[in-house]
Amino acid sequence: MKILAFGASNSTTSINKQLATYAARQIDDAEITIVDLNDFEMPIYSIDREKTDGIPQLAHDFKAAVKRADRIIISFAEHNGGYSVAFKNVMDWMSRIEGDTWEGKPFFLMSTSPGARGGATVLDQASSRFGFMGGRVLASFSLPKFYENFDAEKGIMNLDMKSAFDSQLLKFIAG
Numbered sequence: 001m002k003i004l005a006f007g008a009s010n011s012t013t014s015i016n017k018q019l020a021t022y023a024a025r026q027i028d029d030a031e032i033t034i035v036d037l038n039d040f041e042m043p044i045y046s047i048d049r050e051k052t053d054g055i056p057q058l059a060h061d062f063k064a065a066v067k068r069a070d071r072i073i074i075s076f077a078e079h080n081g082g083y084s085v086a087f088k089n090v091m092d093w094m095s096r097i098e099g100d101t102w103e104g105k106p107f108f109l110m111s112t113s114p115g116a117r118g119g120a121t122v123l124d125q126a127s128s129r130f131g132f133m134g135g136r137v138l139a140s141f142s143l144p145k146f147y148e149n150f151d152a153e154k155g156i157m158n159l160d161m162k163s164a165f166d167s168q169l170l171k172f173i174a175g
């Protein structure tokens with residue numbers, strides 16, 4: 001199973017990238033590709049730029065990575081209750097390429113933040129929207145208080161949260 005995973009953030013120390021990477025590594029026999037949104041930085045989407053310059057090659061490259069994957073894991077950074085600009089820009093450019101943005105792929109959507117809601121607002125937004133953009137959301141999970149509940153080596157430390165994560169991961173693997 002080819003898994004594409006990324007944090008929907010452009011922070012070089014992204015906690016969401018850590019969580020997405022951790023989730024992908026829990027899946028046996030997976031061929032994992034982790035991408036970094038810093039490698040897909042493009043001009044801010046504008047209809048005028050699209051008319052004059054077309055869709056950037058990086059948007060096509062990201063779309064190709066989506067197409068290659070059997071399943072996709074995203075963990076969302078929450079910025080003011082919504083997507084990070086870095087993620088939204090990649091998604092907006094990609095949505096201008098013909099066909100369904102998410103190519104019918106199955107998703108495990110997650111979020112985390114240092115706060116008590118763990119990015120639940122952006123996760124709700126993505127979970128309710130992805131289905132309208134050609135994604136199949138199989139599972140979702142939000143990890144609150146990242147720095148209290150996650151350890152770089154041991155992963156999710158809180159047992160109740162770990163158990164909720166495991167059951168969502170099983171749903172994702174089962175399809």
Ligand SMILES: Cc1cc2nc3c(=O)[nH]c(=O)nc-3n(C[C@H](O)[C@H](O)[C@H](O)COP(=O)(O)O)c2cc1C
Nearest residue numbers: 009011014015016077078079080081113114115119
């Ligand atoms: C502009 C900005 C807005 C933020 N807004 C929220 C927010 O609405 N909810 C939240 O839980 N955290 C918010 N945060 C804190 C982020 O959750 C925190 O920076 C986290 O590390 C982001 O994830 P990342 O490390 O994967 O980028 C915000 C941070 C920034 C820089």
